[in-house]
Amino acid sequence: MKKSILFDLLPLAILLAFAACVQSDQNVKGNSFLDAAAMDKSVRPGDDFYAYVNGTWIKKTQIPANDIGVGGFFDLYNRTQDSLHALLDSVSKENYAKGTIDQKVGDFYASGMDSLTIEKRGLEPVKLYLQRVNDIKSTGDVMHYAIDLQRENISMIFGVGVTSDDKNSGMNIVVLSQAGLGLPDRDYYFKKDSANLAVIKAYQTYISSLFRLAGDDPAIADKKMMLVYNLEKELAESHKTNVELRNPKANYHKMAVAALNLEMPAFAWKRTIDDLGLHTDSVNLQQPKFYQKVDVLLKTSPLDAWKAYLEFHTLDAFSEALGKDFVKASFDYNGRALSGQQEQKPRWFRMVGSTDGHLGEALGEIYVKKYFTDSAKKRMLALVNNLQAAFVARINNLDWMSDSTKAKAREKLGAFVKKIGYPDKWRDYGKVTIDRKTYFENLISCDKNQYDFNAAKVGKPVDRSEWGMTPPTVNAYYNAYNNEIVFPAGILQYPSFDINADDAVNYGAVGMVIGHEMTHGFDDQGSQYDKNGNLKNWWSKEDSMEFAAKTKRIIDFYNHFVAVDTFHVNGALTTGENIADFGGLSIAYDAFKLTKEGQDSTTIDGLTPDQRFFMAYAQEWRSKYKDEFRRQLVAVDVHSPDKDRVIGPLENFGPFYTTFGVRQDDKMYIPENERIKIW
Ligand SMILES: [Zn+2]
Numbered sequence: 001m002k003k004s005i006l007f008d009l010l011p012l013a014i015l016l017a018f019a020a021c022v023q024s025d026q027n028v029k030g031n032s033f034l035d036a037a038a039m040d041k042s043v044r045p046g047d048d049f050y051a052y053v054n055g056t057w058i059k060k061t062q063i064p065a066n067d068i069g070v071g072g073f074f075d076l077y078n079r080t081q082d083s084l085h086a087l088l089d090s091v092s093k094e095n096y097a098k099g100t101i102d103q104k105v106g107d108f109y110a111s112g113m114d115s116l117t118i119e120k121r122g123l124e125p126v127k128l129y130l131q132r133v134n135d136i137k138s139t140g141d142v143m144h145y146a147i148d149l150q151r152e153n154i155s156m157i158f159g160v161g162v163t164s165d166d167k168n169s170g171m172n173i174v175v176l177s178q179a180g181l182g183l184p185d186r187d188y189y190f191k192k193d194s195a196n197l198a199v200i201k202a203y204q205t206y207i208s209s210l211f212r213l214a215g216d217d218p219a220i221a222d223k224k225m226m227l228v229y230n231l232e233k234e235l236a237e238s239h240k241t242n243v244e245l246r247n248p249k250a251n252y253h254k255m256a257v258a259a260l261n262l263e264m265p266a267f268a269w270k271r272t273i274d275d276l277g278l279h280t281d282s283v284n285l286q287q288p289k290f291y292q293k294v295d296v297l298l299k300t301s302p303l304d305a306w307k308a309y310l311e312f313h314t315l316d317a318f319s320e321a322l323g324k325d326f327v328k329a330s331f332d333y334n335g336r337a338l339s340g341q342q343e344q345k346p347r348w349f350r351m352v353g354s355t356d357g358h359l360g361e362a363l364g365e366i367y368v369k370k371y372f373t374d375s376a377k378k379r380m381l382a383l384v385n386n387l388q389a390a391f392v393a394r395i396n397n398l399d400w401m402s403d404s405t406k407a408k409a410r411e412k413l414g415a416f417v418k419k420i421g422y423p424d425k426w427r428d429y430g431k432v433t434i435d436r437k438t439y440f441e442n443l444i445s446c447d448k449n450q451y452d453f454n455a456a457k458v459g460k461p462v463d464r465s466e467w468g469m470t471p472p473t474v475n476a477y478y479n480a481y482n483n484e485i486v487f488p489a490g491i492l493q494y495p496s497f498d499i500n501a502d503d504a505v506n507y508g509a510v511g512m513v514i515g516h517e518m519t520h521g522f523d524d525q526g527s528q529y530d531k532n533g534n535l536k537n538w539w540s541k542e543d544s545m546e547f548a549a550k551t552k553r554i555i556d557f558y559n560h561f562v563a564v565d566t567f568h569v570n571g572a573l574t575t576g577e578n579i580a581d582f583g584g585l586s587i588a589y590d591a592f593k594l595t596k597e598g599q600d601s602t603t604i605d606g607l608t609p610d611q612r613f614f615m616a617y618a619q620e621w622r623s624k625y626k627d628e629f630r631r632q633l634v635a636v637d638v639h640s641p642d643k644d645r646v647i648g649p650l651e652n653f654g655p656f657y658t659t660f661g662v663r664q665d666d667k668m669y670i671p672e673n674e675r676i677k678i679w
Pocket residue numbers: 007008009010516517520577580
């Protein structure tokens with residue numbers, strides 16, 4: 001079941017696909033926290049600051065065969081996986097009392113590591129599912145099966161979730177969204193370039209191979225594959241584009257279930273909502289066109305197509321939990337074809353991810369005890385408070401906003417909830433049962449529990465203490481519904497944050513991350529929500545027109561960046577993140593200037609405090625990605641490529657020009673009156 005909309009820092013795809021190459025940072029850390037050996041001093045900082053700071057590293061560093069990229073956040077992620085690995089190895093060897101979180105976490109991991117048992121069981125865990133699909137005799141049966149799988153938290157045909165009501169943010173509401181596709185996005189079904197055609201081919205191969213592994217002969221497997229693919233293509237036609245999805249108002253349609261029942265009889269709304277165990281008489285139907293299409297397809301598509309579709313999506317959902325042939329088929333598509341990864345990650349790495357994904361807060365509770373300190377939390381909170389103060393000053397000084405809107409903006413900023421490290425209250429996994437011998441059943445127990453947890457919230461007030469990411473997660477987010485910024489323990493590590501680093505380094509790295517999340521409250525989406533998390537206008541008409549004009553300039557500016565081959569960055573898709581990057585840099589810099597080091601000129605390793613600030617920023621974002629992964633991100637990810645996340649904001653930021661003596665003939669130079677500044 002879908003979580004509420006989070007505006008995060010990093011593409012989620014990375015977190016699913018990260019690999020196991022551990023690159024120790026200890027050697028570059030030293031006393032300096034900046035990697036001098038990574039620089040390319042033959043490049044003028046004003047020509048390409050990203051290459052100036054990272055050029056030698058970029059030339060020398062290879063992407064490991066079992067990875068999709070390499071860089072600062074990859075290092076951080078890999079190091080966290082190592083910590084979790086050590087922890088799970090030890091917890092899984094102990095004999096904890098049945099029902100304790102240590103027992104559940106340890107046995108879950110042990111069951112996933114027990115590849116012998118998994119191999120021996122073969123298809124047995126999915127037999128009942130396949131039998132049920134085989135027995136389907138009507139459209140009603142199709143819906144019935146899909147609903148049962150939804151209750152195991154496996155999305156079939158449509159997407160269902162429980163989240164804050166956009167217009168009454170204190171209450172939970174059922175949300176129905178477009179879904180049902182196996183390619184990453186609707187556009188994949190229609191693009192004709194050779195890279196995309198290769199992805200389609202790999203996807204079709206994947207579909208066929210799962211049917212074969214489940215027992216079909218090749219000709220039948222291929223025939224069923226075409227049925228699945230064509231049905232998905234029809235669903236994809238009714239999907240909104242990912243740019244259209246960014247407009248919160250256009251994706252809000254609160255409807256009475258009774259009215260929907262009349263409008264779309266095949267979807268049998270009343271019965272569907274009841275059978276989903278959701279006690280409500282109204283839902284937010286986010287993309288009505290998609291549901292109208294599903295309703296038509298339920299009546300017009302042959303039953304065989306629906307059966308093939310349900311069978312494939314069942315096998316796909318469970319492929320990582322079955323034997324090695326299924327895991328390999330999944331890797332060939334998800335890893336190799338979509339992301340360019342050449343080799344699979346070791347089993348422990350994947351099972352660490354699975355444990356985090358299924359028992360995240362139980363694992364997190366054990367993790368933070370060992371790896372997160374109160375002093376880190378305190379230092380981080382001080383940084384956040386300084387950034388908040390710097391942001392207030394920036395709002396006061398804006399030359400394009402009226403005093404009345406400024407007052408509202410300050411109110412919203414002042415109301416920010418700050419969550420750092422881990423939740424105050426841990427999730428209860430009391431209803432989850434875990435046995436060391438049955439990985440498959442463990443997954444189902446966790447997934448059911450997750451669904452029930454969400455379903456129980458329907459019609460109840462929102463619990464604002466909940467977290468949308470687990471503590472070890474290397475990411476951060478702003479949640480517009482709660483007007484909150486959240487920094488899990490995972491991201492509060494070097495090179496993002498280090499308790500021993502000087503302020504220049506911490507403000508340039510994690511400071512920019514904090515400012516980024518704060519700015520999400522004021523980007524083109526977040527700014528539509530008020531301080532209470534409601535989709536409600538608080539802007540004067542003139543101010544919102546000024547803001548829209550500035551947003552348009554950011555879109556045009558990013559459309560020029562080339563991500564890979566001839567693929568340009570999609571300025572409209574990445575607007576919110578780009579606005580957040582621009583704001584993040586400016587606010588972090590202003591906050592840094594409020595610190596003692598920020599007002600000083602004492603050099604460290606020959607670098608001034610300001611130089612260290614900008615270099616820490618560029619260093620944190622250094623990375624190299626496989627072309628396949630880059631192409632996927634350009635198509636689906638709301639973030640710009642890392643290099644452009646550094647170059648774009650710096651080209652428009654005056655203090656960078658002064659610090660590095662950027663001249664008119666430098667490539668990054670933009671005349672002062674043409675630079676974009678929003679926050
Ligand atoms: Zn973001």
